[in-house]
Amino acid sequence: MDIExxxxNSDKEWLDYYDLRYRILRKPLNQPLGSEKNEGDEAGIHFALYDHKILKAIARLDLQENKIAQVRFVAVEENQQGFGFGKKIMLEIENYCKEIGREKIILHARDYAVDFYMKLDYKVVEKSYKLFDVLQHFLMEKQLAN
Ligand SMILES: CC(C)(COP(=O)(O)OP(=O)(O)OC[C@H]1O[C@@H](n2cnc3c(N)ncnc32)[C@H](O)[C@@H]1OP(=O)(O)O)[C@@H](O)C(=O)NCCC(=O)NCCS
Structure with missing residues (x-):
């Protein structure tokens, strides 16, 4: 299988994982190295998409109360965006959430990523926070079961 x-699952893979998170989600906002990690990384469930063993996309899933799961830190390698890797990793996370009995996925989308999640049937709930006082986020959700 070409896509995993x-x-x-190795020190090198973890380094690549956090490096991708830093380069795509923190460096463009002028944040220092180290800012890509937070206290939730220990408990979080980490997903990495490898295409022919090369890391292309990442995301973290946090389990919350009331059968809710939150997706965080979704990022696709810069020159690999628009090729379906983001969609694939989001669908894998959705399947995983269904398997473990989660009923709803929530996320805070960057303003320019809202349409990406809408294509995956997430609905905007409300305007949420501004990351680093500049980047507007929107709370979005997708119901998985009734
Ligand atoms: C946003 C992001 C995760 C999307 O992943 P991707 O691999 O580039 O997207 P895909 O190729 O899987 O696109 C799936 C669909 O969404 C659309 N899409 C992708 N990014 C989009 C965007 N920013 N706005 C609108 N539509 C978008 C694609 O055109 C495609 O549409 P189609 O199914 O009709 O062909 C990725 O571009 C990324 O990492 N961007 C920078 C970091 C970021 O914004 N992360 C999200 C933080 S909330």
Missing amino acids: IRKP
Whole structure:
């Protein structure tokens, strides 16, 4: 199988995972190295998409109360965006959430990523926070079961 979606499983894979998160989600906002990690990384469920063993996309899933799961830190390698990797990793996370009995996925989308999630049937709930006082986010959700 050319595409694998799984947790990173070596020191090198973890380095690549956080490096991708930093380069795509923190560096463009002028944030220092180290800012890509947070306290939720220990408990979080990590997904990494490898295409022919090369890391292309990442995301973290946090389990919350009331059968809710939150997707965070979704990022696709810069020159690999628009090729379907983001969609693939989001669908894998959705399947995983169904398997473990989660009923709803929520996320805070960057303003320019809202349409990407809408294509995956997420609905905007409300305007949420501004990351680093500049980047507007929108709370979105997708119901998985009634
Ligand atoms: C946003 C992001 C995760 C999308 O992943 P991707 O691999 O580029 O997107 P895909 O190729 O899987 O696109 C799936 C569909 O969404 C559309 N799409 C992708 N990014 C989009 C965007 N920013 N706005 C609108 N539509 C978008 C694609 O055109 C495609 O549409 P189609 O199914 O009709 O062909 C990725 O571009 C990325 O990492 N961007 C920078 C970081 C970021 O914004 N992360 C999200 C933080 S909330």
